[in-house]
Amino acid sequence: MTETAKQTRYSLCVSTDCISKVNCKNLQQITYTAYQIAKAACTYSVSEVIVLEVAQEKEESASISTNSPIRADSLLLASFLQYFVTPPYLVKSVFESNKQIDKKDFEVAKRLPKIPMLPFMKTDQTNYREGMSILKHRSTRKKTKSGKVKKMKKQDKMTKYVNIGGVKMVELNKEIPINVRVTVDLKKSEIISPLEAYGRMGTNNCYGYQVRVAKNIQSVFTESGFPDGYDKALFANSGEYFPKKKEAYRSSVDQWKGNETEEGNYLLVVTRWKDLVDSTRGTEINPVQMFDGWMEIPVSRAEDGCMIALCKAFKGNP
Structure with a gap:
């Protein structure tokens, strides 16, 4: 790792849209998507991964239980992300107490290679x-x-x-x-x-990244794993296969110039801009006010967007 990497800590935020039925047709695809996000986070020593709950399609919303404070899709994604950074001998200790998690969901995950960076x-x-x-x-x-x-x-x-x-x-x-x-x-x-x-150390004095679920974009910022919050927040549009060139963030937020060399805690949000707009609907909050810059990345699936955006941020390439 470079000296810059040791001084700068990154948090990665992805939305539940990345495992929606539009993007993942079955549990195997959901598992692999989470695995690729976990690999990207480990490759670039991310300290924290945040799962942002975003609006669902009507048929998906109907299938979600309302008995849990955490939605089923966000719990599943968060569980996979935590699973991939948990040593095999601790899996039972970490997950057995949570009755909302079906241990059968990990059958595909068990067969994937261990992340070598850990x-x-x-x-x-x-x-x-x-x-x-x-x-x-x-x-x-x-x-x-x-x-x-x-x-x-x-x-x-x-x-x-x-x-x-x-x-x-x-x-x-x-x-x-x-x-x-x-x-x-x-x-x-x-x-x-x-x-x-x-x-190296992440949040809460642990190695690797910690996982948390955010109900909305506001919670992403207010419930930060870092006591002092984030020094800078960047947005990368990913998972949007037909992006609009006139999205509000392009004209209202400065484009990131690739000068990420300062010490501090950086938040990188990789999702569709639509998800952030929907997350603040009904409030007086405008998502453009939350970001210090946006990053240009190719049209991609969310898991690929995470790797590309982290690579750009880590190397300081605009």
């Missing part, structure tokens, strides 16, 4: 290992007289044990919250920073 996916990685903090023994949650499950006490939410995929768990010298992903120094049996282990 050091913890290599079997010869001996000094450091990704782990998940767990309780040493599964405790049975007691119920109250009314039949409700008692809330966990604060001390029951802490543990010294980390699952690193081996026969034995790693025992730390101090307690940490349960269900937290950490990087472990196997020689010292202690938690270390991913920056120390791998030379």
Whole structure:
């Protein structure tokens, strides 16, 4: 990686439109689309991937359950994106607690090659290992007289044990919250920073990217994984096969000139402009006010657009 890459952190935002029925006809195509986005994000050391919920076609909307706070399509895309950066030995720990996720959806994903840019996916990685903090023994949650499950006490939410995929768990010298992903120094049996282990760190002190779902374009900005938010936001039109030359952003937002050399947190939104307009419909927000620049990329599918846009941003090419 170059020195610039180490100083500049990128967040990538894609919309649920990339796995809509127009773009993906089946689960296999959805899986492959998510895989290509994950590869692009890992290739350019993206710190955060955001799934933006956008308007659906009527037939798709009718099939979505309203019982969950997260829509089924956004949950599926987010789950795949997280799956591809999760070590195989941690998949069960990460996903088993979420009852909304059908584990059968990962059958195609299991057969795809591991993303080579992730050091913890290599079997010869001996000094450091990704782990998940767990309780040493599964405790049975007691119920109250009314039949409700008692809330966990604060001390029951802490543990010294980390699952690193081996026969034995790693025992730390101090307690940490349960269900937290950490990087472990196997020689010292202690938690270390991913920056120390791998030379790079994403959001929330984790290696690789973190995944979150945004209900609208406003949430993309207000719920940033970086405490200080984003220093600059760029837009790249992708997934639009017949783009209009008179879209508002072309005349109202400056075209990016390829001078991405400053330190800071950069947000790159790769989707159709129509999705952003629809996301702000009914509000006083104009999406053109949210961006510092737009990037010219060839007409492409969303997953290809992500790779092209990240390549341009990373190399500073307009």
